[in-house]
Amino acid sequence: MFYQIEHTVGSTIYFVICILFILVSRIPRTNDGARLWAAAIFFALLARLSLLLHAQQSNLELTLVSYAALSVLEKALLVAGVLQFYGLKPGQVWLWAGTLAAELWLLLVLLTDIPLWAGRASLVVFNLAYLGCFAFVIVKHRQMMPIVFMTAAAVAAALLTLHWLSYPLMYLMPSWQLPGFMIGTGLTLVLYLALLAAILFSLQKRLLDAEEKALELAHHDPLTGLKNKRYLHNIFEKAVLLANRPHQLMAIFYIDLDNFKPINDKAGHGTGDEVLKVVAERLRSSTRSTDICARIGGDEFIIIATQLENHTQVQEVANKLVTQLAEDVVIGNKAYSLGASIGISLYPENGNELKQLIEQADAAMYQIKQAGKRGYKFCDSDPRSH
Structure with a gap:
């Protein structure tokens, strides 16, 4: 019962955040990172819904693989968004190649006799890799756009990385499942709200810069550059x-x-x-x-x-x-x-x-x-x- 309530609440939160990102991404000339992050939280929502839909089923392997495949796509889009936010397009080739490899591996887990623990371990590894990459990009390129919200997002990603290390405990200690998912939901909420705030801040800065440029043009002679x-x-x-x-x-x-x-x-x-x-x-x-x-x-x-x-x-x-x-x-x-x-x-x-x-x-x-x-x-x- 509590399991279903937690995932229902988590899905609702993800849905609201997804709507907010979609609305912001529709603002003209918004950083393309917003669209990718909207897609990322959408797949996080689907991952949560997959847990709810498979909660009554006995096919644990299908539940795990569905959740893992959607979770991998979410984290990949999360990293793609931060790369786009900082204008680092070349890195996306390797990102999507790694994502394709991860999804193919999960398909093999579902269709072959690969042990279920290998699927669980791979989910942890994939999430650790993507979240670590996300935090690394922000730290490495912090001088390009020193926004406190991006720092908060990097910290949340680092904490989520540590949290994913405890993922096996959910199966070794069933009593840890509910608090584990609640902690994960809270950290994910902080992560995406920080990203949303960063997008809004960049929009505000763009508007202020445009206003300043307009005032500058309004006060200058276009030919000589002197005041008017x-x-x-x-x-x-x-x-x-x-x-x-x-x-x-x-x-x-x-x-x-x-x-x-x-x-x-x-x-x-x-x-x-x-x-x-x-x-x-x-x-x-x-x-x-x-x-x-x-x-x-x-x-x-x-x-x-x-x-x-x-x-x-x-x-x-x-x-x-x-x-x-x-x-x-x-x-x-x-x-x-x-x-x-x-x-x-x-x-x-x-x-x-x-x-x-x-x-x-x-x-x-x-x-x-x-x-x-x-x-x-x-x-x-x-x-x-x-």
Whole structure:
């Protein structure tokens, strides 16, 4: 009676876990290990059901071989799942060759006069080999995907390995059958729940990585790799905090390239794109890691320079930008002459909001354009051409 209750409870648990794995495996782009583990727990369920179905039969050999054959398939799929989880496909050839050999051996036990104890011993050996391989793969490749749930699965597999060593006691000591199967059910439950948690964790990580990548793309100019205008608005408040530190300034540099349109018109947009990439690299090299470089459209760029000590340092940055952007840009075997007109606004002297500061710097840049291009100008000051 207790024997049937234990296997009924065990079968029910395996069925629920199987359904959970099937549901998770249907999520798009889920690691293929989930499908193999769903199949593994399905065969574990069939193995338990075979014990229930044969409980009233006197053919002990058929019961043993049925249970063993299904159990071997479960453990093989368990190992195949962990190999797939870590992307280790080459090892699966030997795995399935060994599984085929194990199933053929069990068939021989059923059809020939091979002693029943040999079938029991082979079941123990097969399970020890597969569970040991499962735990070994996780330990060996723990650096590839250091998930605590996989460690828990490896520990459960190691404990199941020890538990299978006690399998002969079930036949030498019938009183051990019920607690033995209960312990095995508990360890199997821990093993598969840990694997399910690992799959869910990998899904969560994938979603977070995708979200981070989407945010990264949303905040970057696809051509130059610089930040875009949206990012400037998102980061401005943090930049203001730095500007509010004692004796520090924040400057907005509005940069418009000189002589860029003729390059696009004569050499083509492909060459123009390459020129913009070179310009972006020069802006990066001319600024500090605390500064923010952005392309806001066409040949227009903005730099937010933070942690500046005084107006003289602002001028030094402006002079460096004018010098760097005045150098010829070589694309292929041809050099293109550019230059830049730069308008500068300061926080909080020229405004407290980014939109206002950009408008002030844009107006100053326009005055440089009218004064002959190639230079920089502060808001409300005389043009300084270089």
